[in-house]
Amino acid sequence: MNEPSRIEREFGVAFPGQILDQAKWTQTALKAMPDGLLNWQELFGRDAPIVLDVGCGNGRYLIGSALARSDHDHLGTDILPVVIRYARKRGNQRGLPNIKFAVLGGREFLEKHIPPHSVAEIHCYHPQPFYDPAKVHLRLITPSFVASVHRALKPGGLFVVQTDNPGYWKYISAVVPVFFDFQEHGGRWPESPKGRTRREIIAMQKKLPVFRGYGTAKRDLSEAEAIRLAESLPPPTFDADRRLRDLDRLA
DSSP states (O other), rough: OOGGGOEEEETTOOSSSEEEEEGGGOBOOOOOOSSSOHHHHHHHOOOOOOEETOOOOTSHHHHHHHHHTTTSEEEEEESSSSHHHHHHHHHHTTSSSSSEEEEOOOHHHHHHHHHOOOOOEEEESOOOOOEEEEEEEOSOOOHHHHHHHHHHHEEEEEEEEESSSHHHHHHHHHHHHGGGEEEEOSSSSEEESOOOSSSHHHHTTTTTTOOEEEEEEEEEEEEHHHHHHHHOOOOOOOOOOGHHHHHHOOO
């Protein structure tokens, strides 16, 4: 294989890492979830900080993180099998032992399979806003979901969220600070100035605003109190910007 063929690109932007010789490939598929909680040491064969990407798409961010942080273990999930196939293939080809991918919805993933206070970071990039009123209830970022993120993270753990939908961002920036010490990230991510995800790359190339934020889990917020707060907060019934529909199809 000649050197140029080892590098993949999306919309002109290099995908993290290079395709290795096949003898160095790994297996990144988590084909079946356990009946209950995951055991991180059994899954990765060591004790290391855990990074989750909920709705990971084709794995661009998570693979880049796994390459840059070999001392962290990574798990990405998405409800779409086709994007997970791409993520697994690329993770395999880069010989990464510290990453796994699974087909699973984010809400079920956190509620049923993540041990409480066991995760260092949770990332959520461009959750689907759902424009059809009949599907608004499927929006991922809800108070109960954010409470589940808080429960999964270690005290002071990091939550990163991003969208290019102004209505979604307005809702996120009102609800997430109830559970996290949250702040908006101004400008682009320094290690990925052209975009951490496929969706972000497309949005920036089309000169659309991208809203980025991060926060640490409030240490004095108990699980019971987080649940009580989640029950008191409104659901995400904002009017999503329908002009972004074509971008959704492209991404």
